[in-house]
Amino acid sequence: MKKLLPLLTALVMFILLPQFGAHAQTEDQCISCHASMDDKPSAAFRSDVHRSAGLSCADCHGGDRRSDDMEIAMNKNKGFVGVPKGNAIAETCGKCHDDEERMRKAGFKGETGQLKALRASAHSFGTKATDALIMQCTNCHGAHGVRRHDDPESPVSPLRVVGLCSSCHSNPDYMRRFNPALATDQLAKYRTSVHGMKNGAGDTRVATCADCHTGHSIRPAEETTSSVNAFNIPTTCGRCHSDADRMKPYGIPTTQLAEYKSSVHGKALLEKHDASAPSCNDCHGNHGAAPPNVESISNVCGTCHALNAELFRQSRHKVEFDRMGKPECETCHGNHGVQPATQAMFSFDRDGVCGKCHGPDRAPVGYKTALKMRSMLDSLVGTIAMAERRIDEAEQKGMEVDDIRFALRDANQARLQSRTAVHAFNLEEFSKVLDPGLRIATTSLSDANAANEEYVYRRVGLAVVTLIITLTIVLLFFFIRHIEKKQAAV
Numbered sequence: 001m002k003k004l005l006p007l008l009t010a011l012v013m014f015i016l017l018p019q020f021g022a023h024a025q026t027e028d029q030c031i032s033c034h035a036s037m038d039d040k041p042s043a044a045f046r047s048d049v050h051r052s053a054g055l056s057c058a059d060c061h062g063g064d065r066r067s068d069d070m071e072i073a074m075n076k077n078k079g080f081v082g083v084p085k086g087n088a089i090a091e092t093c094g095k096c097h098d099d100e101e102r103m104r105k106a107g108f109k110g111e112t113g114q115l116k117a118l119r120a121s122a123h124s125f126g127t128k129a130t131d132a133l134i135m136q137c138t139n140c141h142g143a144h145g146v147r148r149h150d151d152p153e154s155p156v157s158p159l160r161v162v163g164l165c166s167s168c169h170s171n172p173d174y175m176r177r178f179n180p181a182l183a184t185d186q187l188a189k190y191r192t193s194v195h196g197m198k199n200g201a202g203d204t205r206v207a208t209c210a211d212c213h214t215g216h217s218i219r220p221a222e223e224t225t226s227s228v229n230a231f232n233i234p235t236t237c238g239r240c241h242s243d244a245d246r247m248k249p250y251g252i253p254t255t256q257l258a259e260y261k262s263s264v265h266g267k268a269l270l271e272k273h274d275a276s277a278p279s280c281n282d283c284h285g286n287h288g289a290a291p292p293n294v295e296s297i298s299n300v301c302g303t304c305h306a307l308n309a310e311l312f313r314q315s316r317h318k319v320e321f322d323r324m325g326k327p328e329c330e331t332c333h334g335n336h337g338v339q340p341a342t343q344a345m346f347s348f349d350r351d352g353v354c355g356k357c358h359g360p361d362r363a364p365v366g367y368k369t370a371l372k373m374r375s376m377l378d379s380l381v382g383t384i385a386m387a388e389r390r391i392d393e394a395e396q397k398g399m400e401v402d403d404i405r406f407a408l409r410d411a412n413q414a415r416l417q418s419r420t421a422v423h424a425f426n427l428e429e430f431s432k433v434l435d436p437g438l439r440i441a442t443t444s445l446s447d448a449n450a451a452n453e454e455y456v457y458r459r460v461g462l463a464v465v466t467l468i469i470t471l472t473i474v475l476l477f478f479f480i481r482h483i484e485k486k487q488a489a490v
């Protein structure tokens with residue numbers, strides 16, 4: 001019996017299979033009849049991803065696919081809907097593509113929910129099902145001859161999608177009808193960026209319009225759910241720039257996102273939700289994404305830190321750094337990993353911020369000045385700290401110290417200003433800020449000392465007074481006793 005089983009199966013298959021085949025062929029009369037007319041839809045449908053998945057004309061247009069009579073096949077009573085128009089197009093596609101269960105049953109592993117996403121996007125006049133869409137699925141994917149999104153022939157594949165988005169977005173006449181305020185220079189700028197140049201040369205790994213904006217959930221940057229909203233940009237860029245495999249051919253670091261997250265800027269934006277801190281695109285531009293080059297780094301930083309940049313530009317360092325081909329702010333602060341600036345930056349080890357260039361025998365003029373600046377700073381910071389300690393002591397003893405504390409605020413203010421003033425890298429300028437601060441701190445310190453001394457003086461005074469009072473009481477006591485004794489005797 002065991003030996004017979006395969007034989008039997010083969011026999012059954014032999015009888016049944018041709019029937020199945022013939023049935024399958026005759027079953028889809030829509031395709032057969034339309035193919036015989038050699039019309040465009042059926043010609044294009046030959047390479048359609050839906051056809052390979054076993055779908056047919058009737059899955060979108062309705063009708064009876066088994067009848068070879070066009071009156072029956074394309075009868076409204078058989079569910080024929082004809083050619084969908086307007087939103088009905090996207091609804092036709094959404095019938096399947098927004099039905100997660102149906103798509104998974106068909107073996108589809110990609111994303112679902114495109115119609116819902118499109119409705120909530122900038123490419124729709126509203127989010128309700130009745131609101132008109134600015135475009136239909138077919139504007140981007142076509143209706144017949146639909147390809148997988150990464151198929152090079154697909155209009156949404158990396159090398160073609162840029163042209164697709166730009167067909168509208170670089171057309172001022174078209175765009176003006178919807179939003180006259182919207183720029184139409186994205187393609188022009190993109191073509192000047194590293195992304196755009198490489199995309200133009202056939203590189204499919206670089207960012208396209210759809211990589212930054214997504215394909216369906218495209219939203220204005222102001223909306224917090226937009227992939228290009230300042231708070232989401234680091235993740236959008238980091239998806240590729242932290243991906244070692246994708247970036248391998250280029251030999252550039254993949255640490256930007258990690259460093260950025262640990263920086264003052266990243267922490268301010270992502271943890272403190274401080275929108276004034278820079279996201280990736282504030283330094284790199286939106287469409288012209290390129291590393292800021294040596295000359296423009298201080299301009300980039302200077303858009304926010306204007307005074308630092310202004311002072312630096314007039315400093316001797318500007319001349320010296322240009323000569324050495326060193327980037328301006330980045331040489332001392334780094335780019336992605338900018339850390340809080342502290343006094344410790346005045347460090348003269350070989351790998352310290354100043355020590356990189358300055359030593360007794362390297363750039364010695366600056367070395368001497370920098371040492372002096374450092375010691376001035378140390379004495380200001382030291383004096384302020386000592387004054388604060390003495391003020392606290394006096395306060396604990398109950399002394400009135402508000403005025404001294406108030407005065408010391410100006411010294412702290414000078415310290416704060418010195419952090420900016422240092423960028424002139426000029427002793428005179430530095431002194432102008434530090435010296436008054438040091439004077440105030442010294443005065444505050446001596447006032448605080450005085451308050452503490454006053455306390456001692458008052459304590460001694462109090463002790464003497466207490467002693468006198470006690471003595472008086474004792475004397476009074478004996479005096480009264482003496483009088484009482486006298487009266488008793490009488």
Ligand code: HEC
Nearest residue numbers: 029030033057058061062063064065068069070073082083
């Ligand atoms: C026997 C041939 C035949 C069969 C079967 C057939 N069609 Fe057609 N179909 C035609 C012809 C011919 C036209 C053009 C006639 C016209 O313009 O009215 C047409 C037109 C269409 C149109 C365009 C209608 C319009 O309003 O412009 C669609 C859509 C269509 N067919 C889909 C289908 C679908 C879906 C099926 C299967 C359920 C099907 N056809 C079956 C011959 C056929």
Ligand code: HEC
Nearest residue numbers: 030031034041042045050056057059060083084089138143
């Ligand atoms: C994935 C859904 C889908 C499938 C499958 C499909 N169509 Fe269409 N078809 C559409 C949509 C949507 C439109 C109208 C919108 C457009 O062309 O932008 C359309 C338009 C048409 C039109 C009229 C406009 C034109 O392009 O000439 C005809 C005819 C047509 N289809 C026939 C067919 C035939 C025949 C088949 C099968 C070989 C087929 N369609 C398969 C979605 C589909």
Ligand code: HEC
Nearest residue numbers: 090093097110111114115118136137140149156210214215
């Ligand atoms: C503005 C152009 C545009 C429109 C409109 C559009 N798509 Fe897409 N579609 C894309 C791009 C670009 C991709 C590839 C990148 C991506 O997945 O975001 C894509 C990818 C897809 C994928 C593959 C998803 C995956 O993960 O494999 C499907 C399915 C899809 N689109 C269906 C639709 C449907 C259905 C509609 C209409 C409701 C639609 N698209 C409207 C541009 C568009």
Ligand code: HEC
Nearest residue numbers: 049053059092093096106108110137141143146147148149
């Ligand atoms: C009857 C259900 C159905 C309808 C209607 C339908 N699709 Fe699909 N579509 C599928 C299935 C199933 C697949 C997956 C094919 C596969 O993975 O082999 C698919 C695949 C796709 C893909 C390729 C996804 C990828 O991997 O990149 C795109 C793009 C697409 N459809 C767009 C459309 C558009 C546009 C429409 C409307 C004009 C539409 N579909 C209508 C069922 C449908």
Ligand code: HEC
Nearest residue numbers: 165166169183186187190207208209212221228281286289
């Ligand atoms: C490297 C990522 C990236 C790429 C690639 C990219 N964009 Fe953008 N795009 C952005 C960012 C970020 C913004 C938001 C800027 C802001 O904060 O206002 C933006 C804004 C826009 C806007 C709103 C108007 C404007 O210019 O600010 C449009 C429209 C737009 N992009 C279209 C496109 C098109 C079309 C392409 C392809 C040619 C493209 N983008 C490629 C990141 C990108």
Ligand code: HEC
Nearest residue numbers: 122134135139164165168178179209210213218219220221
């Ligand atoms: C059929 C024309 C067309 C195509 C194709 C198209 N767009 Fe648009 N896009 C528009 C119109 C129209 C608007 C709405 C402008 C408005 O009302 O503000 C828009 C809005 C946008 C916005 C929002 C701009 C803002 O800040 O308000 C972005 C971003 C955008 N599109 C990017 C893309 C990308 C990326 C692609 C390609 C995947 C693309 N578009 C394809 C026409 C198009």
Ligand code: HEC
Nearest residue numbers: 194205206207211236237240250252280281284289290291
């Ligand atoms: C789809 C993946 C992808 C996305 C998303 C992406 N990039 Fe890129 N980017 C690349 C690739 C690949 C290169 C090419 C690297 C090269 O040529 O050295 C590149 C190059 C760059 C460069 C030039 C590096 C160099 O070597 O000169 C900068 C700067 C850059 N990207 C910044 C950004 C920023 C900022 C964003 C987000 C707004 C972003 N990228 C989004 C993939 C991406």
Ligand code: HEC
Nearest residue numbers: 234237241252253256257260278279280283291292297335
């Ligand atoms: C505060 C400004 C600033 C921010 C924020 C910023 N960058 Fe940069 N980025 C720079 C500077 C400056 C350079 C180096 C240019 C040079 O030295 O030529 C650079 C270089 C790059 C490069 C080239 C390779 C490298 O590492 O030198 C890439 C890629 C890059 N940045 C991506 C990003 C990404 C992704 C983000 C967000 C996570 C980001 N950048 C945030 C300023 C910034």
Ligand code: HEC
Nearest residue numbers: 264268276277278282300301304329333335338339340341
């Ligand atoms: C979009 C505006 C913006 C840009 C561009 C920018 N920064 Fe900042 N930066 C900020 C903000 C806001 C903070 C304060 C963050 C916080 O809350 O601590 C900051 C903080 C800093 C700090 C720490 C200050 C401190 O008090 O310790 C340094 C150093 C710094 N930035 C250097 C740079 C450098 C270098 C660049 C260029 C590579 C740059 N920044 C570009 C906005 C910017």
Ligand code: HEC
Nearest residue numbers: 298301302305308309312328329332341342343345419420
């Ligand atoms: C030669 C090294 C060096 C260069 C170049 C440099 N800085 Fe600084 N930066 C410092 C030092 C040192 C401090 C002060 C640390 C302290 O005293 O606590 C500082 C402090 C800062 C601070 C915090 C204080 C404040 O003003 O808010 C910012 C922001 C800053 N720098 C930005 C910049 C920018 C922008 C550039 C480029 C125009 C730049 N730096 C160039 C060394 C440098």
Ligand code: HEC
Nearest residue numbers: 316320326353354356357363364365366367369370425426
């Ligand atoms: C990239 C190299 C480099 C770094 C880093 C650097 N300097 Fe300089 N600096 C120079 C050069 C070169 C000169 C001019 C030659 C000389 O001083 O002998 C100079 C000059 C100066 C001067 C001006 C001297 C004068 O009176 O004309 C001062 C002040 C100074 N540096 C302070 C600093 C401080 C403080 C730091 C650290 C926070 C620092 N520098 C970091 C290269 C550097």
